[in-house]
Each structure stands twice: as C-alpha cells, then as structure tokens.
Amino acid sequence: MSFYGLTVCLFPLFSQMLGSPQSLPKMKRSFYAARDLYKYRHSYPVCTHTLNSPHLPSGIYIEEILTKWRGDYDKLEHNHTYIQWLFPLREQGLNFYAHELTQDEIKEFQSTREAKRRFLVAYSLMLDFYGVKLLDKSGNVARAPNWQERFRHLNESQHNYLRITRILKSLGELGYESFKAPLVRLFLEESLCHSTLPNMQHSILEYFVYTIRLPATRRRLLRYARQHYRPAHAFLWGPLPKRQRGVAGGNVGAGSSGIRAPAPSPEQQRRGEESCRNATTLFKVYVTLESSRRTIRFHLK
Numbered sequence: 643m644s645f646y647g648l649t650v651c652l653f654p655l656f657s658q659m660l661g662s663p664q665s666l667p668k669m670k671r672s673f674y675a676a677r678d679l680y681k682y683r684h685s686y687p688v689c690t691h692t693l694n695s696p697h698l699p700s701g702i703y704i705e706e707i708l709t710k711w712r713g714d715y716d717k718l719e720h721n722h723t724y725i726q727w728l729f730p731l732r733e734q735g736l737n738f739y740a741h742e743l744t745q746d747e748i749k750e751f752q753s754t755r756e757a758k759r760r761f762l763v764a765y766s767l768m769l770d771f772y773g774v775k776l777l778d779k780s781g782n783v784a785r786a787p788n789w790q791e792r793f794r795h796l797n798e799s800q801h802n803y804l805r806i807t808r809i810l811k812s813l814g815e816l817g818y819e820s821f822k823a824p825l826v827r828l829f830l831e832e833s834l835c836h837s838t839l840p841n842m843q844h845s846i847l848e849y850f851v852y853t854i855r856l857p858a859t860r861r862r863l864l865r866y867a868r869q870h871y872r873p874a875h876a877f878l879w880g881p882l883p884k885r886q887r888g889v890a891g892g893n894v895g896a897g898s899s900g901i902r903a904p905a906p907s908p909e910q911q912r913r914g915e916e917s918c919r920n921a922t923t924l925f926k927v928y929v930t931l932e933s934s935r936r937t938i939r940f941h942l943k
C-alpha cells in the first residue's frame with residue numbers, strides 16, 4: 643500500500659522537476675503527470691495509506707507561520723516542511739510526518755469558519771511570496787507591487803512549481819475549486835504573453851491547468867494558451883483542433899489530458915475506503931483547536 647502511495651506521488655514530482663523546457667530539447671507530455679492529475683480530478687479512487695504511528699514533533703502554532711513568516715522569503719524558500727501542513731492533500735507528500743487529509747477532516751474543515759479563514763491567509767501568504775496579490779474572496783488575483791523581484795525569483799526557483807501544484811490541489815480539496823482558474827490564468831498570461839515567467843510554461847500546461855476539475859474551465863484556459871503559445875505547432879495540450887482530429891485517430895475531448903488512470907478494482911476500492919475510515923486523525927492542521935489558547939496546534943517534523 644505504501645508503495646502505491648509513493649508511485650502516484652513521486653513520479654510526477656520528478657518529471658515536474660526535470661520537465662522544464664530547458665532540460666527537454668523536445669517537449670513531451672508526461673504520462674505520470676497526466677495520470678496523477680486524472681486521479682486527482684476524479685477524487686482519488688484509492689485513498690492512500692495512513693501512517694501507523696505518526697511522529698509527534700515539537701509543536702509550533704499555525705498562527706506563528708501565518709503572521710511571522712509573511713514576507714520572510716528566505717524562510718519560505720528554504721524550509722521544506724511547512725507546505726504540506728499548510729496545504730494538506732489526500733495523498734502522501736514528501737514530508738512523511740505530515741498526515742494526509744481524510745474525508746472527515748475535509749467536512750470538519752468546511753464547517754469551521756476560523757479554519758477557512760486561516761487557510762485563505764495561508765494562500766495569500768504563499769501568493770505574496772510569488773509576487774501575486776489575492777484581491778477578493780472569489781480568488782481573483784493580480785500582480786503584487788513587488789512582482790518584478792518575486793517573478794524573477796519564481797522564474798528561477800523551479801521547486802516552487804511543485805508547491806504550486808500542491809496548493810492548487812489543496813484548494814480544490816478544501817472547497818476553493820473556483821480559486822484555481824484565476825491563478826492559472828494569471829500565470830499563463832505572464833509566461834506566454836509577457837515572458838515574465840518563461841520557465842514556468844511547461845508546469846502550467848502540464849500540471850496547473852490539469853488540476854482544474856471542471857472540463858469547461860480547463861478548455862477555456864487551454865484555448866487561451868493555444869492562442870498565445872509559440873511556436874504554435876508545438877502546442878501539445880488539450881484536444882486537437884477539429885481539422886487535425888481525424889489524423890490523430892479520434893483525440894480525446896474536453897480539455898482532457900488524453901490519459902486515463904485505470905479504474906480501481908472493487909478490492910482496491912474497498913481497501914481504500916477502509917483505510918480512510920481507519921485513519922487516525924491525529925493531525926488536523928486547521929481544525930484542532932487547543933482549548934486553552936484558542937490557537938491551532940501545528941506540528942512540524
């Protein structure tokens with residue numbers, strides 16, 4: 643089971659890190675990326691395993707990160723543990739002590755106002771690190787005042803593309819699906835039209851767009867990308883334009899990646915559901931209130 647968790651998470655990660663236009667002379671779609679994101683959009687048919695005895699490390703408070711780390715770009719760049727806590731997923735990340743999210747936690751999160759507020763503060767904290775400003779409660783975004791310096795950093799710091807994939811997935815898991823498109827649209831425009839984030843192009847098209855669950859929204863973004871992508875003939879994403887479709891033997895529709903994950907067997911599904919039920923919800927990043935101090939306890943490795 644644990645290997646299953648690894649397979650689905652690590653391969654897309656490596657291919658995302660290696661998959662910049664620079665390192666691949668001829669660009670190709672990544673099978674692992676497509677499979678990973680197909681699974682994500684279809685709500686993880688198999689719930690990944692949970693840890694048996696999660697480590698209980700020294701605690702810090704989430705408010706501390708949300709307030710003191712804002713604008714501390716060195717810390718946000720170099721510390722690799724906080725991102726899994728701030729943006730939990732129902733899959734195992736690289737921090738093996740971060741607990742994955744369970745269905746119950748998602749429900750609890752969505753009914754806790756303070757937790758949702760903190761999540762949006764965390765989102766805005768990361769956007770600020772990337773030179774992006776969260777404008778409103780609908781998820782609209784724009785360049786932040788210091789965007790030039792931050793974009794220059796983001797253009798060079800490719801491990802952040804992985805973090806952005808995670809952030810987008812987590813938005814969808816916690817009820818903010820509609821926040822994805824404005825951010826992806828901004829990054830597309832910056833990388834394709836203004837050349838401010840040229841290195842990000844591949845990750846946006848291979849990963850960010852395909853975290854979006856609504857096919858019509860994905861299609862709209864891919865149409866926009868197709869219009870602006872150069873060289874135009876090298877555009878690999880989304881359905882082919884109508885006139886080419888026959889040649890490729892009936893391409894897939896609706897902004898689909900064209901790669902489908904195999905449906906889980908009934909046995910896999912049963913085991914997955916069981917392990918979700920069994921999950922010890924030790925770690926509820928945004929939800930667990932520490933009664934005395936009204937802060938949320940937050941552990942890091």
Ligand SMILES: *[C@@H]1O[C@H](CO)[C@@H](O)[C@H](O)[C@H]1NC(C)=O
Pocket residue numbers: 702720721722723724942943
């Ligand atoms: C990351 O931040 C946490 C919380 O402040 C700290 O405990 C940990 O040592 C940091 N890790 C690194 C590698 O700096």
Ligand SMILES: *[C@@H]1O[C@H](CO)[C@@H](O)[C@H](O)[C@H]1NC(C)=O
Pocket residue numbers: 793794797798837838839840841
């Ligand atoms: C982005 O990084 C590449 C090198 O990886 C560099 O050639 C390019 O000028 C950078 N662009 C911006 C806008 O910083």
Ligand SMILES: *[C@@H]1O[C@H](CO)[C@@H](O)[C@H](O)[C@H]1NC(C)=O
Pocket residue numbers: 913916917920
């Ligand atoms: C769930 O817990 C039950 C009873 O505690 C155990 O028999 C079963 O093997 C567990 N399943 C998984 C997938 O961990």
